[in-house]
Amino acid sequence: MAAALWTRVGARRATERVVGRGAPTGRPTVRATGVLQSREEWERATRNMRALRLPLHPDGSKNWDTLAAISSTLAHTSPAERVLDAGAALYSTFLPSLRLYGYTDLVGTNLEFGRRIALGGVRLEQGDIEATGFADGSFGAVVCLSVIEHGVDVRAFLTEAARIVRPGGMVFVSTDYWAGGVDTTGLVAYGTPVRIFDRAAIEGLIAIAAEVGLRLDGDATDLDCLERAVHWKRFDLRYTYVALTFRAETR
Ligand SMILES: C[S@@+](CC[C@H](N)C(=O)[O-])C[C@H]1O[C@@H](n2cnc3c(N)ncnc32)[C@H](O)[C@@H]1O
Numbered sequence: 522m523a524a525a526l527w528t529r530v531g532a533r534r535a536t537e538r539v540v541g542r543g544a545p546t547g548r549p550t551v552r553a554t555g556v557l558q559s560r561e562e563w564e565r566a567t568r569n570m571r572a573l574r575l576p577l578h579p580d581g582s583k584n585w586d587t588l589a590a591i592s593s594t595l596a597h598t599s600p601a602e603r604v605l606d607a608g609a610a611l612y613s614t615f616l617p618s619l620r621l622y623g624y625t626d627l628v629g630t631n632l633e634f635g636r637r638i639a640l641g642g643v644r645l646e647q648g649d650i651e652a653t654g655f656a657d658g659s660f661g662a663v664v665c666l667s668v669i670e671h672g673v674d675v676r677a678f679l680t681e682a683a684r685i686v687r688p689g690g691m692v693f694v695s696t697d698y699w700a701g702g703v704d705t706t707g708l709v710a711y712g713t714p715v716r717i718f719d720r721a722a723i724e725g726l727i728a729i730a731a732e733v734g735l736r737l738d739g740d741a742t743d744l745d746c747l748e749r750a751v752h753w754k755r756f757d758l759r760y761t762y763v764a765l766t767f768r769a770e771t772r
Pocket residue numbers: 583607608609610612613630631632633648649650651665666667668671672673711
């Protein structure tokens with residue numbers, strides 16, 4: 522499935538060069554920061570992705586944060602800049618989508634990747650989002666989708682993201698969320714305890730981000746939840762997502 526997705530992206534690029542077709546039909550402009558409030562909202566994001574001719578994430582609800590990440594990246598970077606998907610999966614559609622918008626310097630890292638591979642114009646390599654080894658200020662954007670809830674030290678990640686993004690660049694983070702918290706006692710996924718961030722944890726994350734020079738783009742006070750729009754069937758957990766766009770201080 523992952524290979525098919527990347528082949529499709531590659532094929533689209535080729536088609537685009539030859540007959541001028543296959544490019545996205547427009548640019549998304551969606552909320553930079555906020556809570557996913559309903560199933561209808563992620564279904565709308567999926568329709569939006571389809572209408573734009575962007576590849577769909579295999580997990581429908583993930584089109585919501587993927588589309589928001591694409592929107593924020595397009596708003597704050599140019600296609601010549603380098604973009605990192607920190608904790609990318611082979612099935613992720615964020616970098617393939619940017620490829621379709623003409624971005625050419627795209628890197629995805631994951632603890633689980635083996636040898637470095639180039640797929641559809643994107644470099645995928647083994648890497649820890651807490652200590653990447655990339656040079657200071659070497660990315661226009663760092664995007665991290667549904668990763669920090671899987672055993673990541675939030676302060677270490679935000680410090681590293683702030684270090685490798687250029688001044689004025691963008692850092693986008695999404696994670697599992699429910700304002701009042703969800704009991705995940707005893708549950709383990711990806712080798713670490715399952716965590717669903719609550720309001721205090723997200724407020725803490727935003728405070729750490731400010732300490733390391735990342736300023737929230739949007740309204741931090743609106744962390745209320747309406748509907749448990751996401752269902753993790755494996756554990757029968759119901760919650761939602763929060764997405765946060767930060768801008769790096771121009772030091
Ligand atoms: C739920 S998946 C999300 C994948 C993808 N970002 C997406 O949105 O579909 C979480 C991924 O985070 C990766 N991960 C966890 N901790 C990491 C770390 N410190 N550095 C890099 N990847 C990590 C795991 O290997 C796993 O593939």
